[in-house]
Amino acid sequence: MTARNPQLNAEGKLTHLLTLEGLPASVIAEILDTAHPFVSVGEREVKKVPLLRGKAIFNLFFESSTRTRTTFEIAAKRLSADVINLNIGASSTSKGETLLDTVDNLVAMNADMFVVRHAQSGAAHLIATHLAATGRPHVHVVNAGDGRHAHPSQGLLDLYTIRHYKKDFGALSVAIVGDVLHSRVARSLIHGLSTLGAPDIRVIGPATLLPTGVESLGVRRFHDMRAGLAGCDVVVMLRLQNERMRGALLPSTGEFFKHYGLTAEKLALAKPDAIVMHPGPMNRGVEIDSAVADGARSVILPQVTFGIAVRMAVMSMIAGN
Amino acid sequence: MADAPALPDAEAALAELAARMAPAVAHDAAFVGIYSGGAWVAERLAKVLPGDHPVGFIDVAFYRDDYKRSGLKANTRRTELPFDVEGATIVLVDDVLYTGRSVRAAINELFDFGRPDTIELAVLVDRGGRELPIEPTYTGTRLAVARDLSIVLSRDDSGRLAIGVEPAAAP
């Protein structure tokens, strides 16, 4: 029943990235500051620095995601690391090998770092706890998304993006719209924004898609999107998955778009210089109108660029601790 | 500090360095200063030496060889090289040359941008204590201090440079 944050080592330095919850503001700021020069590495002709040369980074994806896996792979390779991709999916579980057995086998192959995506909340914590319990302090874990719980690197790149365009968190209104209940992106961003002092965080969605007690995360809940967007500086649209219709959470994507889709007309209720973000991949016409997605206030593509730099920063900071 | 060595005047050393470079350095050589002291020196040299010298700045944080020991230090400075490194004549500029490791890192980084024709090294202060086979092409002044001290260059609001010493940071 220990509550010590397992992401920090004995010296209080980041050794794993599991969640933004409980990460001190100074650590978050350090990551964002470190990411800044990494952005320019991507603009050079030789997009590499030798920091992680010789390190073996394993992408352990139990839930398939080409997009996230690719950005982590690019980030690791720009750090000159060796990247090995493992799409576990159903194959290993059908052979009966447990998650921890897989990890142990890879550690025996001298893995230095695991980038893990799993369908269950807590999977990354399980691995980090296991590594600590079995005496391997030099093997690091980066959570690339565990169930509904956390997607900390996405949260960080979202924070980086907001900081890039808005500079100061101290006066921001941020609206997060859509399926918050199932969203690890939303949870991570909420924790990050709270820690950095954003005073007004709003979640907007139907009652079926907002978790019980969401206010305890320090947010205001809105069912009316127009009311929720009023005066916002940042609008973050979440992806809606098709399964939600089958679970009787929503009747149809059409009805969702009517109430909660971001159109130019609704966006006009936010501040005139508000930015529009989306973790991707977008469902055009479901959560967001194409015109808005491709419009002047959209920073969706810069998010991707920043995402590589932020992941480079995280991996190089962790691997050095 | 009873045994404080007599410190040389930075402005005089800069003048000495520029005098040594003037007859020898190529007219179109680019001056690339290593942050942050080397960057100040590079800027001053470009103003004082004749010719058309593009000025660039290099941050060696990602190329240091002490990453495994000390980890990555947060930094926000970016390498900026506003000229084509491919085929260029470059003078790498640093404020204090000591072990030679920063210069090694800077050379490695430059090569990731392209293949220069030549690289020369200009340093304001050479304190000896080399750990790698690196020698400056142009030197402003020499100064030896104890191992537990660091030589640091500072710049005041008017842009005037000064050489000081302080206790070395723990490794």
Place this chain on the structure above:
Amino acid sequence: MRIAIRGGQVVDPASGLDRIATLCIADGRIAALGEAPEGFRADREIDATGLVVAPGLVDLAARLREPGQEHKATLDSELRAAIAGGVTSLACPPDTDPPLDEPGLVEMLKQRARFLQRAHVYPVGALTRRLEGAELAEMGELVDAGCVAFSQADRPLVDTQVLLRAMQYAATFGHRVWLRPQDAHLARGGVAHDGDVATRLGLPAIPVIAETVALATILAVVRATGVRVHLCRLSSAEGVALVRAAKAEGLPVTADVGVHHLHLCDVDVGWFDPLANFVPPLRATRDRDALRAGVAEGTIDAVCSDHAPVDDDAKQLPFAEADPGATGLELLLPLTLKWASETATPLASALARITCRPAAILGVDAGTLAVGAPADVVVFDPRRAWRLERAALESQGKNTPFLGFELVGRVCATLVAGAIVHERR
């Protein structure tokens, strides 16, 4: 064998006896309480100075994992755990593999347990065939084979018509029905209490209404049929309130709570600790406090261990994939005493929840120290502290959130049918 237990504080909640006295045993029964009878010569004397002498504990829910799940535990290891924990009578739920819906299986289980000569095992039979909730099990045959009640274990009856008919049929013959109030649909996919912790951790959640909707349904059927129902493992404040109202109304219901739920709440999940994965889930502090109050006032009649030994492999998984449950037979006594000391509940009152009250629910001759009663006795040190380590547990299940904790209350000797079956030192 004639045994005399001398100098201990004899506590019998059923009769109100609570004083230093001598307990004499002969021919497997309690021969005398108070003073040794004239000419009583004991073959064996137990010095119980400074210790408590109480009825052997009666546990309403202990999974023995046989038949079918021997990789998790066996009758041998778990009955050894029972007597190490001072439990002399226990009821085991029907969710074995295959489930206890066949008289032959029940007979075999009883026979194996008898052969081991440790605690008395009272099987609870399956209410429906294979626990599938569609067809009735042969309750009459199962009672003949030794079942004391019928339940669905952790598999709620979805079809309310089957529920009604099963209860009516049981009522006809006076069989007891034990039900866990959990609505299958509302609980579907959930692994944690629907509250702030699950929201933060992103765990699929089970709302309190999963319990209250099911309770309301069960109570309505009880009202309509008059069947006696025992409600297993309450978990919420609203649930306790519903049971309180039902008892006030005079409905024939009893209730129990798992001993871990008297202490822990959802915050104890920490960073996804699978040891804190329970069914029903650990709920909020206010629910735990209501459960404690419910036990104190008698709305909840009994406390049980809800013993569920789980192998390490099945716990070292992401939270939602791990098997739920904790080992409990050896923790029932110390955790009950911990609750008692934290709530200033007198010892006799606390012991009642794990002796005579569960015995009454089971309908068996146990849980008391009356003269002539079977000599099922536990002698324990109420002040002895011990560290809960894996090695200290007899059970094959080493899974409990209390691992590493110091607990107070240690069994010194356990007697079943007048024989000393467990002794420490």
